[in-house]
Amino acid sequence: MDGPASPTVHVLDDLDASSAAWERISHDLPHPSPFLRPWWLRHVARGTPVHLVVLLDDEPVGGAALTSRRVLGVDLLRPAGHGVPCPDHVDLVAVPGHEDVVAAAFADWFARPGSRVLDLAGAPERSLAARSLAVPAAPMDVAPYEPLAGAFLETRSASFRRNVRRTEKRLAGLGVRQWSATAATADAALDAFEALHRDRPDRAALLADMPRLRPALLEAVACGEARVDVLEVGGRSAAVTVAFLVAGRLALYQLARSTEREHDGAGTALLVRVVEQAAAEGCTEVDMLRGEESYKGGFASQQRVLTRVRAAHGVRGRLLLAVWDAVRRVNAWRRP
Template sequence: MDLVVGAAPGNPQAWDALVDESPLPSPSLRSWWLEAWAERDAVRVVEVTDGGVLVGGLAVQVRRRHGLDRVELVGHPLAPDHCDVLALPGHEAAVTAAVAAWLGRGQSRIRLDGLRAGALLAGGAVPNTVTSVLDEAPFEPLTGDFADYLAARSRNFRKNVSRFRRRFDDDGVEHVTAGPADIDHHLLELRRLHGAARGADSSFLPYFDVFAAAARRGVQRGEVLLHAAVDRSGRVLAIEAVFEVAGRLSTYQSGRDVSVERGLDLSTVLLSRAIEAAVGRGCRELDMLRGAQTYKTSWAGRTRPVLTLHASSGAAGSAVERGVRSLRTTKRALTRAAGAVVSRPGPAAQG
């Protein structure tokens, strides 16, 4: 086995083929996503080859802080999900061992937020590993056509989708999907609409430029889609940005015109149209990605865990990690103690 480390996959087609064959193909592992982040951050794509053939690898960001390498999944600020070591079937153990050895070199702290359930990296190959559940990601199998998908939803949900879609059409609002020729226009509109709806609370906007760079690449592949609602005057009222990778539809970010009273209705229509189109293209799963917000349960009835892995290498890295874990444990204990004090009943009234 040989190890090659670069800023992007040496053979994007071979890398993406590994993503296709992975247990849970993730948009956050696609070559176009990694290439866009490499323009902003220190991306390290660790590729494992056997006889010159790519058999696996891992993509991470590495930042130097206070004399230590801080290792995270690529795109960490934008919450990558379902990531892990990629490996050809039959090569999982060898690839994981090679990647773990690379992670264990030098002085580093490792924080991988967004690993898939059952991740190879969670098996203890990385030194000083602590793995836990970070969040839940709602999902729904798409086993038939769009009518079958709707039939599995609640009666009230089906009624709302039907009513909103009818009003959408009656008002002359058009559903369009951005292509390579108009992707820049729709990206600008997504930035505007998302900013109007979320403002300073958005964790997406500070990294919008790198998302846009990835989207331009992804739309060329048909794997990034911006579904837009456009009124008769040509004004964009709402946008839903989604990924379609390896037969999986993943919802990602959205924006809507807050001055339009029916903004939430528009978002519902766009997402339903996105699902309908994806089913027509053969997608077999809807993934709402991490975050078990209440509204997601209307769209997807199942959940899978998203994991976080904390580890370290080297004496300095291990010492810092032990200190951080100790501080984390202390904070949890203090929080529990404060909660107990607040919930403890006061003394009985004297009378």
């Protein structure tokens, strides 16, 4: 009598052959992340893409989307967009009920001969990768969020409502126009986004990544999983937002705003508009994504913990991770 089927793992350098299955699985996760969607993985990966697809009875049941680069003879595995693009809720993906199968298959693949280090920054608190490799998921950041029901602005504090309404009234006197990009106008909206960021030296690193981010955003807008909104004041761009729409969640990803005094508050006003429009269209949550920036407090009263999952295999892998930890401790000690 035949026993239960054993999972098999396919390692691909792109997801084209399994993109439909990956799209379905990543959409149906308990917390679907835009940073695991095919359009993100296709364009934002830096290094060599390493896509693991776990099959059971020849059917995809989950996997991992990583990138690899060689460091001192060690394969360093990270999520697509590691660094400035700041992905979060990146983890193994699994069809509900098949988490153990995917975790075991990933652990076997990670433990094959050779040296490697996994560095998964922005993983969820209950990370399947951490469970797979029996390592801790160390808290590293939070992602504020707020459930949506009804008129969003009415659920905010009195001072927040008052400030937004004053800003809207002032900007209206200068002439306000908001427009949401379509597939045909997304390039123009992203041009406005980049133009506003050029006035801010602190956004130089993000601008340097736009050649990778732009095609991902264009594809996401075209398939209805992103929106780019422009707020014009007096005929000039005053703020541009980039947000993702996956499985009924609005994830506010980037905000570019004018530094001119007459445009004060335009960014907040546009964010409120985008959230209220998404709520009216049926979104059930606004996710502010990774980071505790002060402005997020006006939009969200709850938060999720994000973690960092790190593991090593092989002598060189363990040595690299140990040296990395030592350098991090020294740097932390040196900080005032």
